[in-house]
Amino acid sequence: MTGEPGLEQRYRRVLCLLPGYYREQWEEDMVAAFLDSWLTGDPDTDERVLEFCKPGWQEVASVILLAGRLYLGGAGAPRRYFAWGQAVRYTVLALLMVHAVRGLDGLRLVFLARGLHPVGIVPAPPAAMAPVPGIAWPVGAWYLAGYAWIVVFAALVLGHYRAARGLAAMAAALDLAWLAQGQLTGALLSPYGSWAFWMLHDLVPVLAMAAFHRDAPPVARWPWLLALPATYLLVAVPELAATATGHQAWVPDLPGQSCILVAVLCVAHTPRALSGRAGTGVWSLTLVLLAAAAAAYRIASFGDYLQGHYLQDPHLINVGLAELLILVAAVALVAPSAARAQTAMPAAPLHPQPG
Amino acid sequence: MTGQAFFVLTALADGPRHGYAIVGDVAELSQGRVKLKIGSLYGVLGRLAGAGLIEPDREEAHDGRLRRYYRLTRDGRKALAEEAELRAATASVVRARLGRRGPQVAG
Numbered sequence A: 001m002t003g004e005p006g007l008e009q010r011y012r013r014v015l016c017l018l019p020g021y022y023r024e025q026w027e028e029d030m031v032a033a034f035l036d037s038w039l040t041g042d043p044d045t046d047e048r049v050l051e052f053c054k055p056g057w058q059e060v061a062s063v064i065l066l067a068g069r070l071y072l073g074g075a076g077a078p079r080r081y082f083a084w085g086q087a088v089r090y091t092v093l094a095l096l097m098v099h100a101v102r103g104l105d106g107l108r109l110v111f112l113a114r115g116l117h118p119v120g121i122v123p124a125p126p127a128a129m130a131p132v133p134g135i136a137w138p139v140g141a142w143y144l145a146g147y148a149w150i151v152v153f154a155a156l157v158l159g160h161y162r163a164a165r166g167l168a169a170m171a172a173a174l175d176l177a178w179l180a181q182g183q184l185t186g187a188l189l190s191p192y193g194s195w196a197f198w199m200l201h202d203l204v205p206v207l208a209m210a211a212f213h214r215d216a217p218p219v220a221r222w223p224w225l226l227a228l229p230a231t232y233l234l235v236a237v238p239e240l241a242a243t244a245t246g247h248q249a250w251v252p253d254l255p256g257q258s259c260i261l262v263a264v265l266c267v268a269h270t271p272r273a274l275s276g277r278a279g280t281g282v283w284s285l286t287l288v289l290l291a292a293a294a295a296a297y298r299i300a301s302f303g304d305y306l307q308g309h310y311l312q313d314p315h316l317i318n319v320g321l322a323e324l325l326i327l328v329a330a331v332a333l334v335a336p337s338a339a340r341a342q343t344a345m346p347a348a349p350l351h352p353q354p355g
Numbered sequence B: 001m002t003g004q005a006f007f008v009l010t011a012l013a014d015g016p017r018h019g020y021a022i023v024g025d026v027a028e029l030s031q032g033r034v035k036l037k038i039g040s041l042y043g044v045l046g047r048l049a050g051a052g053l054i055e056p057d058r059e060e061a062h063d064g065r066l067r068r069y070y071r072l073t074r075d076g077r078k079a080l081a082e083e084a085e086l087r088a089a090t091a092s093v094v095r096a097r098l099g100r101r102g103p104q105v106a107g
Helices: A007-015 A020-036 A043-052 A057-071 A079-112 A137-157 A161-185 A191-211 A221-244 A254-275 A280-305 A315-344 B003-011 B019-029 B038-050 B074-101
Strands: B054-062 B065-072
Touching (some): A007 A057, A020 B038, A057 A079, A057 A191, A079 A221, A079 A315, A280 A315, B019 B038
């Protein structure tokens, strides 16, 4: 014996990834089945197998996937995991909606702009956005990705999870290509903010779409579908009004808009959160997750203010800090309700789909 | 019903089986196309048990460990029969259409 953990101990360590309630019910059975798949019946061989072998990566991956589905619970899951599952699903939808709003804005430009881009379905890029004169594809890719996110959002809301996942991965790759091209040519005006946006709004949602599994309850279609144009108007109308009246300098940048929008949603949700009504805790938890994403985006964007194009304007950092403070104060209003969501929610109805 | 769930239910159709026996049976039934890992198997078993289609049968000691056996419930047997009917009907449509045009290969 080497004193090293054996095969069984190694597998049990992997199983520690699973939630406690699940391990309590299934761990011994899983270990027995796992060891059965290794043991040969020959005492010498089995002794060596038990001492030296390790679970394969496919076994480990299958446990990780199972753990992900259990932590982001669906119908029938314990309250805490169902609350997390719902909050992550709502957060993914909200983050995708930001992309979809960008796509809608691209469509608006298509309809309003006099000259169309050679590609035909993307507007002529503003001069500041054309990274390299004569090379239009990165901007085209950016707009096309925006349109693709509208479809991703709609597909997810309508329950076409697999299609949404595939298309989201492609749209994220398009965004990544656009970013990488800007980075390599040095044309990216705000690299910290842009990369943070890609990670928080592309990579994270694509990974977190795992929460839309077979046990996940269907998305409330109409409220989410109507939320898209409503959010677009909420963001675009004040921006257009400020531009039209010559107050464009008052419009916050995208990280600032994210902070303020989430703060407004927190304040609007506070009366319901304080009422303690069933189901409000999940929305509080969703707002806390969105606030974390907005704050991370805001903080990352400070990197851009400390260098390059924005170096001459330290005022931007003060504004950014003020936006962060507003966000933190607003999120503090719903945080207690979010904490309670994990214990005080009514049990999810048990309607699991076989398999 | 997913392919994995269908094969797991089929593996239990002629009697209770423990976890690893189900893995072996599914591989055999699917002619090696479906190779369940233990995490995937228990994901499917958990869903099927949650839906009331299977239930624990008994536990038996084997090499110092307990093997839990699972069996189909009445609902599970009914669901499997319906799924088999559906798949058989689909297969006959496919065969009929292929029969009309022949198994042509593109190119």
